[in-house]
Amino acid sequence: MVLTGAQILMECLKREGVDLIFGFPGGAVIDIYDELPKHPIKHILVRHEQAAVHAADGFARASGKVGVCLVTSGPGATNTVTGIATAYMDSIPMVVITGQVPTHLIGNDAFQEADIVGITRPCTKHNYLVKNVADLATTIKQAFYIARTGRPGPVLIDLPKDVVNSKTKFSYPETISLRSYNPNVNPNRKQLRKAAELIANSKQPVIYAGGGVISSDSAAELKQLAETFHLPVTTTLMGLGAFPGDHPGWLGMLGMHGTFTANMAVNNCDLLISVGARFDDRVTGRINSFAARAKIIHIDVDPTSISKNVVVDVPIVADCKQGLAGLIEEAAKIEGVDWQAKHEAWNVSLTEMRASHPLGYAKNGGTIKPQWVVEKIHELSKGEAIIATEVGQNQMWAAQFYTYRKPRTLLTSGGLGTMGYGFPAAIGAQFAFPDKLVIDIAGDGSIQMNIQELATAVSYNVPVKIVILNNGYLGMVRQWQELFYKKNYCATCLHTNPDFVALAKAYGAEGFLVDKAEDLEATLKAAFAYPGPVIVDVRVEPEENVAPMVPAGAALSEMLLV
Amino acid sequence: MRHVLSILVENEPGVLSRVVGLFSGRGFNIESLNVGPTLETGVSHITICTSGDEQIIEQIMKQLHKLITVIKVVDLTHLQAVEREIVLMKVGAEDAKRAEVLRIADIFRCKVVDVSPDELTLEITGDQGKIKAVVALLQRFGVKEFIRAGTVAMRRSMQLAD
Numbered sequence: 001m002v003l004t005g006a007q008i009l010m011e012c013l014k015r016e017g018v019d020l021i022f023g024f025p026g027g028a029v030i031d032i033y034d035e036l037p038k039h040p041i042k043h044i045l046v047r048h049e050q051a052a053v054h055a056a057d058g059f060a061r062a063s064g065k066v067g068v069c070l071v072t073s074g075p076g077a078t079n080t081v082t083g084i085a086t087a088y089m090d091s092i093p094m095v096v097i098t099g100q101v102p103t104h105l106i107g108n109d110a111f112q113e114a115d116i117v118g119i120t121r122p123c124t125k126h127n128y129l130v131k132n133v134a135d136l137a138t139t140i141k142q143a144f145y146i147a148r149t150g151r152p153g154p155v156l157i158d159l160p161k162d163v164v165n166s167k168t169k170f171s172y173p174e175t176i177s178l179r180s181y182n183p184n185v186n187p188n189r190k191q192l193r194k195a196a197e198l199i200a201n202s203k204q205p206v207i208y209a210g211g212g213v214i215s216s217d218s219a220a221e222l223k224q225l226a227e228t229f230h231l232p233v234t235t236t237l238m239g240l241g242a243f244p245g246d247h248p249g250w251l252g253m254l255g256m257h258g259t260f261t262a263n264m265a266v267n268n269c270d271l272l273i274s275v276g277a278r279f280d281d282r283v284t285g286r287i288n289s290f291a292a293r294a295k296i297i298h299i300d301v302d303p304t305s306i307s308k309n310v311v312v313d314v315p316i317v318a319d320c321k322q323g324l325a326g327l328i329e330e331a332a333k334i335e336g337v338d339w340q341a342k343h344e345a346w347n348v349s350l351t352e353m354r355a356s357h358p359l360g361y362a363k364n365g366g367t368i369k370p371q372w373v374v375e376k377i378h379e380l381s382k383g384e385a386i387i388a389t390e391v392g393q394n395q396m397w398a399a400q401f402y403t404y405r406k407p408r409t410l411l412t413s414g415g416l417g418t419m420g421y422g423f424p425a426a427i428g429a430q431f432a433f434p435d436k437l438v439i440d441i442a443g444d445g446s447i448q449m450n451i452q453e454l455a456t457a458v459s460y461n462v463p464v465k466i467v468i469l470n471n472g473y474l475g476m477v478r479q480w481q482e483l484f485y486k487k488n489y490c491a492t493c494l495h496t497n498p499d500f501v502a503l504a505k506a507y508g509a510e511g512f513l514v515d516k517a518e519d520l521e522a523t524l525k526a527a528f529a530y531p532g533p534v535i536v537d538v539r540v541e542p543e544e545n546v547a548p549m550v551p552a553g554a555a556l557s558e559m560l561l562v
Numbered sequence: 563m564r565h566v567l568s569i570l571v572e573n574e575p576g577v578l579s580r581v582v583g584l585f586s587g588r589g590f591n592i593e594s595l596n597v598g599p600t601l602e603t604g605v606s607h608i609t610i611c612t613s614g615d616e617q618i619i620e621q622i623m624k625q626l627h628k629l630i631t632v633i634k635v636v637d638l639t640h641l642q643a644v645e646r647e648i649v650l651m652k653v654g655a656e657d658a659k660r661a662e663v664l665r666i667a668d669i670f671r672c673k674v675v676d677v678s679p680d681e682l683t684l685e686i687t688g689d690q691g692k693i694k695a696v697v698a699l700l701q702r703f704g705v706k707e708f709i710r711a712g713t714v715a716m717r718r719s720m721q722l723a724d
Contacts, residue, residue: 122587126630180572180633304624
């Protein structure tokens with residue numbers, strides 16, 4: 001079968017199970033767009049290419065599938081960079097297809113030319129420039145394989161216009177084998193045995209789980225490990241949902257805005273079992289004080305994550321699912337240990353600490369507290385919603401005051417910290433789960449970074465609910481200025497916010513304003529029941545801080561605002 | 563500590579950029595770099611001299627291995643290996659100096675690859691120590707041009723115990 005490059009792309013996407021892509025057309029991809037309507041692949045037209053990538057990312061995080069987006073050359077491609085870097089930092093499987101100028105013009109400073117392969121080399125798992133249509137099918141097969149295996153990540157394919165239009169005989173490779181890429185997913189038994197023995201010998205163990213548990217679908221194994229051997233669990237921001245937030249063994253999130261209990265548990269533990277986490281600076285605080293007295297076990301599919309920041313005692317290179325299952329198996333073989341009794345004193349002390357140091361906020365009257373808004377969102381959605389967040393205070397409150405019980409229910413830019421991520425990601429997630437309640441918990445600063453996607457949401461009637469915790473500030477930076485820069489609120493006050501309600505309506509969405517606490521519940525209910533996209537502009541206490549806080553560079557034990 | 567890394571890569575466009583970009587992006591140091599094709603079609607060989615403590619070198623090795631186009635990475639530092647560099651050096655050699663320059667060249671088994679009335683171009687191969695010694699001895703005659711290629715290195719067939 002002789003096909004054009006554009007037809008091959010469509011055939012390959014179908015064979016990879018892709019039925020939805022996010023994109024924005026342009027000159028270099030117009031031939032692909034000409035082909036697109038002939039195939040059962042739904043295309044979602046966004047209003048900015050960055051949003052196409054975030055939407056594909058949100059789709060991928062919520063569904064576990066590979067997200068796909070399609071953009072044109074030059075500015076179309078460069079606009080994807082933030083989205084790609086966001087997905088790369090958080091290990092999200094994604095294939096980004098960019099148009100490119102015809103091969104004979106590459107390097108000529110042609111119209112809408114950008115060396116996107118060069119630009120995205122450090123923020124993709126891998127990328128390709130396809131120079132010959134004969135290589136296209138294999139390249140796409142490889143791209144999907146690389147994106148979803150090992151430590152997942154974004155892969156970019158740059159397609160010159162003449163390659164898209166050239167013809168070749170099409171055959172899709174059934175299997176793929178790369179001599180230079182063979183991720184190790186099976187744990188080493190000897191290492192597992194050592195790890196199991198460390199657990200048996202520990203008195204104060206803690207599991208520290210990250211996003212890897214979610215991306216490898218191993219929440220069940222994590223729970224089994226924790227329950228069988230009576231191990232308390234904390235997770236990173238990326239790991240929220242990997243362990244039930246209403247479980248008695250749950251300590252809360254750790255790190256800069258983690259709970260007192262989680263941070264103290266890590267500070268005082270004698271064994272840290274890290275699973276699918278990467279010892280990020282926002283988690284560890286001052287690195288040489290992090291779990292300083294503990295032996296460390298680290299399960300991760302990416303060897304570079306192991307002993308990168310903290311030297312570990314038992315490295316286990318494996319997919320979290322196989323790693324956890326193997327660890328459970330090995331620990332179960334150890335005889336004569338009463339696990340509950342062994343860890344009881346520790347677990348009791350942590351339970352007491354959790355009771356005496358809960359996450360909280362001053363409920364003084366008058367203003368609306370943002371934390372309370374998040375609690376209300378949790379209550380009214382019965383904890384069943386998919387929550388997307390922007391970045392900053394809104395993100396931390398969404399992490400602290402919503403109880404995540406299942407994986408893939410929190411979509412947040414953990415690594416790169418991309419403002420403007422949440423809303424397009426929520427749109428992507430809603431396409432994956434049309435019947436679920438999808439809520440973007442936003443700030444008044446962040447939401448304006450991709451507010452144009454209201455047009456996308458309206459045009460496809462994507463019923464995403466945006467709740468803006470509107471404090472009139474770039475709140476997290478303001479908080480730092482208050483605490484560490486003598487209240488020098490330079491460039492953080494948003495004097496001229498738009499009328500978000502009118503803005504929503506201008507786009508054809510619904511908008512509600514909440515400036516009195518007594519209106520919140522009814523308005524949220526109305527918003528959640530509304531069959532289309534909604535902005536709820538909640539005027540919250542302007543100078544509320546995220547607490548507690550470990551200042552940058554301090555140890556986890558040196559928390560402020562406890 | 564100095565480490566010599568031997569890296570096999572897929573010979574495709576951009577592969578060197580991936581390797582070098584990794585070093586610059588992560589703040590690792592490249593002391594010298596040598597690239598060339600191997601006898602196997604489609605495979606190139608990169609030798610990189612770098613420095614760092616054991617943890618940094620381990621991280622560099624892992625990061626290199628993580629690149630999709632990298633096939634194999636070996637740290638030759640703790641192995642017995644043959645290391646060579648090549649230098650081309652244009653030295654002032656007017657009549658009065660010429661005999662002495664040639665004598666030193668001879669002692670170090672350098673080759674004379676170009677001659678002019680007042681200059682000699684020498685080809686010097688050897689490990690870093692030898693090159694350092696030759697350069698030190700010839701410097702006083704006036705070095706007009708100096709080009710040094712990156713280290714190439716190969717594991718010795720017999721790894722004898724010290």
